[in-house]
Amino acid sequence: MESQLVRAAEILESASSVALACHTSPDGDALGTMLGLHHILTSRGISAVSGFPSPLEVPPHYAFLPGAESLTAQPAYPAAPEVMVTVDCGSIDRLDDLRPSAEAARTLVVIDHHGSNTNYGHVNVIDPSAAASALIVFRMARERGWEINSDAAMCLYTGIATDTGRFQFDNTTPEVFRAVADLAEIGVPIAPVSRTLFEEHRLAFMKFLGRVLSRCELDAERQMVISWYDQADLEYFGVTMPETESVIDFIRQAKEAEVALLVKESAPGEIKVSLRSLGGIDVASICVERGGGGHRMAAGYTSRMGIHETIAELKMAVGAAMSERGPTA
Known part of the structure; x- marks a missing residue:
């Protein structure tokens, strides 16, 4: 180098x-x-x-x-x-x-x-x-x-x-x-x-964030916390996509989760994925397989499926990665 x-x-x-x-x-x-x-x-x-x-x-x-x-x-x-x-x-x-x-x-x-x-x-x-x-x-x-x-x-x-x-x-x-x-x-x-x-966010964003956080679900088996938002959410709160970059950082704070997933409709019909990991799961490898990239603990890609289909696929991918890794101490 x-x-x-x-x-x-x-x-x-x-x-x-x-x-x-x-x-x-x-x-x-x-x-x-x-x-x-x-x-x-x-x-x-x-x-x-x-x-x-x-x-x-x-x-x-x-x-x-x-x-x-x-x-x-x-x-x-x-x-x-x-x-x-x-x-x-x-x-x-x-x-x-x-x-x-x-x-x-x-x-x-x-x-x-x-x-x-x-x-x-x-x-x-x-x-x-x-x-x-x-x-x-x-x-x-x-x-x-x-x-x-x-x-x-x-x-x-x-x-x-x-x-x-x-x-x-x-x-x-x-x-x-x-x-x-x-x-x-x-x-x-x-x-x-x-x-x-x-630390600076518009009140509109904070209300939007509240909706996204309220959707969070915990997949205890895979130690994943998952949420999503679509164009209707952005329009309802008057929030733009560039404002939402930090949303995944709030989701990944869930104590129960090793992996955080946020699926976003960034434009009509365009689905983007953000994945975060505490390090035990290499989320970059999951995203690279799907045309994206990133780091072991932070990665993303653009999905060709809908929001809920993407979530289902990634649950399987994270589960497979955990099985391949084996039990942790």
């Missing part, structure tokens, strides 16, 4: 322009990494554009990130970039309408920490041991002596804070704390950023 990191850094240093992209429906690490690298490059005098697949809707709790207001979508996104960098994107399929740009790029660099990454770039900087893709960019900047200004620091901090679950997940390593201390010294206002990221 180190040789690939060096090669990627050299490509970026010699580029006159770079197109940056992250996966569809981006989370904090995807947006934070992309925008953090954007600010690092532009501070070095390199022209950069950043975007993600349509619809270009930034979740409200990430709207404060410097640069989030000036993202580029199709058809304005470069059709055949000199250099294109994708971040936190495990497969080219997750680029949706930006995929043609990636395929036409003269050089495609992939920066990611998903073990399920398909190595679809010309240069692939993949480190599954990294807590966040933002941490890989932080390493690259420090190793190459690139300046991390306050805007870049804010974005990279967001990526690390969100993918470590506010520094609570087991990927919160000493390296994470050293990087965050460095970013804090640059000037990240941790208290207001943390409140914006994790």
Whole structure:
């Protein structure tokens, strides 16, 4: 991985322009990494554009990130970039309408920490041991002596804070704390950023959340807690899909469950799945088999079935994974 990191850094240093992209429906690490690298490059005098697949809707709790207001979508996104960098994107399929740009790029660099990454770039900087893709960019900047200004620091901090679950997940390593201390010294206002990221929700969302939580069911045999929502729920409460990213984090708090499942109708007829695990079950392997990806403890995919059919299938999949694992102490 180190040789690939060096090669990627050299490509970026010699580029006159770079197109940056992250996966569809981006989370904090995807947006934070992309925008953090954007600010690092532009501070070095390199022209950069950043975007993600349509619809270009930034979740409200990430709207404060410097640069989030000036993202580029199709058809304005470069059709055949000199250099294109994708971040936190495990497969080219997750680029949706930006995929043609990636395929036409003269050089495609992939920066990611998903073990399920398909190595679809010309240069692939993949480190599954990294807590966040933002941490890989932080390493690259420090190793190459690139300046991390306050805007870049804010974005990279967001990526690390969100993918470590506010520094609570087991990927919160000493390296994470050293990087965050460095970013804090640059000037990240941790208290207001943390409140914006994790503690600010519209009342409409809180009422919506109440409905989703009221639907939670416990499958005691499989140690699963399960819920769902559809377009009617979103419309009734006036909530948008980007606002709902954190719902799975409330569901996974059920003490009785080892696996949390949330099935979502993100658009009419489009069913998305979020799975979380305490670590005993590898939910990434379940999602990869269905065209998705992620990590052992957090993964997702788009289902071709309805909500309740998807739930039934995943109960079977989790049950099979538990049987394969065998009894735990």
